[in-house]
Amino acid sequence: MYFGDTLYIEIYIHLMLIERTYETSCGTIHYWTNDLTNSSMSLVFLPGLTADHRLFDKQIAYFENKCRVLVWDAPGHGASWPFLFSFSLKDKAQWLEAILQREAMAAPIIIGQSMGGYVGQMYSQLYLNQIKGFIAIDSAPLQRRYVTAVEIWLLKHMTSLYRYCPWQWLLKLGVNGVSTSNYGQTLMREMMMTYNGDKERYAFLSGHGSRILAEAMEADLPYAINCPALLICGKKDRSGSAIRYNRVWHNDTHFPIEWIAGAGHNSNTDAPDKVNHLIEQFISNL
Numbered sequence: 001m002y003f004g005d006t007l008y009i010e011i012y013i014h015l016m017l018i019e020r021t022y023e024t025s026c027g028t029i030h031y032w033t034n035d036l037t038n039s040s041m042s043l044v045f046l047p048g049l050t051a052d053h054r055l056f057d058k059q060i061a062y063f064e065n066k067c068r069v070l071v072w073d074a075p076g077h078g079a080s081w082p083f084l085f086s087f088s089l090k091d092k093a094q095w096l097e098a099i100l101q102r103e104a105m106a107a108p109i110i111i112g113q114s115m116g117g118y119v120g121q122m123y124s125q126l127y128l129n130q131i132k133g134f135i136a137i138d139s140a141p142l143q144r145r146y147v148t149a150v151e152i153w154l155l156k157h158m159t160s161l162y163r164y165c166p167w168q169w170l171l172k173l174g175v176n177g178v179s180t181s182n183y184g185q186t187l188m189r190e191m192m193m194t195y196n197g198d199k200e201r202y203a204f205l206s207g208h209g210s211r212i213l214a215e216a217m218e219a220d221l222p223y224a225i226n227c228p229a230l231l232i233c234g235k236k237d238r239s240g241s242a243i244r245y246n247r248v249w250h251n252d253t254h255f256p257i258e259w260i261a262g263a264g265h266n267s268n269t270d271a272p273d274k275v276n277h278l279i280e281q282f283i284s285n286l
Helices: 053-063 089-102 115-126 149-156 158-164 167-176 182-195 199-218 242-253 272-284
Strands: 018-023 028-033 042-046 068-073 109-113 133-137 229-234 257-260
Touching: 018 089, 028 053, 028 089, 042 053, 042 089, 042 115, 053 068, 053 109, 053 182, 053 272, 068 089, 089 115, 089 199, 109 115, 109 272, 115 133, 115 199, 133 272, 149 158, 149 199, 158 199, 167 182, 167 199, 182 199, 229 242, 229 272, 242 257, 257 272
Parallel strands: 042 068, 042 109, 109 133, 133 229, 229 257
Antiparallel strands: 018 028, 028 068
């Protein structure tokens, strides 16, 4: 079916989720949703950099019969490929809004892991009064004041670093560096194997994501979050400075924070039951 000049395709997966596509000027975005109509809660799950929709499998399985849910393969990730890397973080947030408008998912609760949390903050910047709740999982604040000039420089030059590193080293670091559980590591390996044999794609995808993040920080916008929010971070998160960022973020904003014992950067895969409980508790208070 066509809606305007946007191709709309549906493929049924799992028990309730439907795969749909949204056409942009840079490529096709694939996303999955259900058509649950008897819930006032809309949960939007945004995976981190280089991960795809499978990152939230445990959350989708738990909530798909309780809430309206949506999860995407971010531009350039997973099934959302091929894709031109000429977009910004703002573009991603605007495309997300277009998808939510199409799906009639008003007042969404944005749940973003790592890079997904940054997309959520940009979404809040653009659509401040439309967001019902925000949960950041192993993410960090987007405001410029939290990062140094050196960190900004590094974010802008990550593509060359990824190109230089052997693929097997990147694979090992990507798997062991983000997760502490067998399930989480196995899942991350499966997601990374999407890029096996195409290190250039992986390097450019990672580098582009880091660069548009730096550019969004340099814009020095408020990135205010005026809705209820929750910060979740694994106590063994060793990805960058996530733990330090979350401590400062919590201290500055007084957003409640939950530290997940034994969990790494992908704490929703290392402790899915705990994270699911926290999400459910959060939405029950809205």
